[in-house]
Amino acid sequence: MIKKCLFPAAGYGTRFLPATKAMPKEMLPVVNKPLIQYGVEEALDAGLTEISIVTGRGKRALEDHFDISYELENQIKGTDKEKYLVGIRRLLSECSFSYTRQTEMKGLGHAILTGRPLIGDEPFAVVLADDLCVNLDGDGVLTQMVKLYNQYRCTIIAIQEVDPAETNKYGVIAGEMIGDDLYRVRNMVEKPAPEDAPSNLAIIGRYILTPDIFDLIKQTEPGKGGEIQITDALMKQAQNGCVIAYKFKGQRFDCGGAEGYIEATNFCFENFYKTGKAY
Ligand code: UTP
Numbered sequence: 001m002i003k004k005c006l007f008p009a010a011g012y013g014t015r016f017l018p019a020t021k022a023m024p025k026e027m028l029p030v031v032n033k034p035l036i037q038y039g040v041e042e043a044l045d046a047g048l049t050e051i052s053i054v055t056g057r058g059k060r061a062l063e064d065h066f067d068i069s070y071e072l073e074n075q076i077k078g079t080d081k082e083k084y085l086v087g088i089r090r091l092l093s094e095c096s097f098s099y100t101r102q103t104e105m106k107g108l109g110h111a112i113l114t115g116r117p118l119i120g121d122e123p124f125a126v127v128l129a130d131d132l133c134v135n136l137d138g139d140g141v142l143t144q145m146v147k148l149y150n151q152y153r154c155t156i157i158a159i160q161e162v163d164p165a166e167t168n169k170y171g172v173i174a175g176e177m178i179g180d181d182l183y184r185v186r187n188m189v190e191k192p193a194p195e196d197a198p199s200n201l202a203i204i205g206r207y208i209l210t211p212d213i214f215d216l217i218k219q220t221e222p223g224k225g226g227e228i229q230i231t232d233a234l235m236k237q238a239q240n241g242c243v244i245a246y247k248f249k250g251q252r253f254d255c256g257g258a259e260g261y262i263e264a265t266n267f268c269f270e271n272f273y274k275t276g277k278a279y
Contacts, residue, residue, distance in 0.1 A: 002146055002208065004124040005048040007039060008111035010056035010102035013130075015257045024059045025256065026129045031268045032278055033087070034065060035255055039129040040091050046142035048125055049095045052118035054111045056102050066097045087279045107227025112209070113217045121211045123149065128205025132264045133158075135250030136271060141206050144248055148182075149208045154242040157185070157234065158206035160252060167197035171231040173245050174198035181247035185238040190224050190231040201245065203231070204252050213237060 013025030020028075026036040040051055055062055065088075076082055102114045112126060125142055133141040145156050159173060168191050175183035187198050207230075216233040223229040237243050253267065254260035272278040 004050040005043040006115045006126050007053045027061050031273045036129040039127040042140045045140045046146045051095050051097050054115045109217045109228035109230040116214045123210050126207040130256040131205030132253045141248045156208040158248045159201045159245045162202040164200045170202035172197045183245040185243040188235045
């Protein structure tokens, strides 16, 4: 059973400056909830109750958000405003939260390796909270992936088809189809130019990783941009054993940039806020 979910949240969020100068990108509100709360809710819905967050300097708001504010609780006790806190109270009562700091921002692979002491030697999920994933028609994306993990017992990465002109924003995979929306990964390239991309199947911010990934990251040299890329370690894992890419059911919004963030805001306003499902 997978119980742990790691949230790498130490990045600088430069695409969202100046908003992210003194505030973590993961705390940007989509309508009335910060991005990371959507991610933790998705994790809890998938049965993942041990939440580990990799933070960095200037990210203390994350820890405060997943804690009780006694003054606030006292202030709104017995008023109709209590309904606003129902969702976050559920997370606090059903999940545990632990934190570690990444002291140098050396990339996503390095951030995941920084989380190793919180994860230990067991399979775990990774959520990049700035990718907001929703599925109005059934299981959340992590739930879909946990089910697949229980079947295949190997690393599962979420993919989606992207505009071929935009492959340079993603890790891109190639592989053989082994089932509906499922591929066994044979090749993986980080941010390829469209003419070099092996497909238009792009990795997005949801992973289930087996713990051998940690040693593979350790052996990974800095790649594109001087960062330790998770894609390089995943490529080794695919060569050694098995990595499955899954074209998930649902929608994903890239909230790390203005366009996706606005789309997510409109979507959540229509589908959650206006329908009373936002708390
Ligand atoms: P991104 O590249 O999307 O995030 O990393 P970023 O660096 O914060 O944003 P930009 O590109 O400058 O706007 C993907 C995820 O990995 C985390 C980020 O917080 C984000 O959730 N990350 C990235 C780390 O935790 N540490 C790092 O060193 C790099």
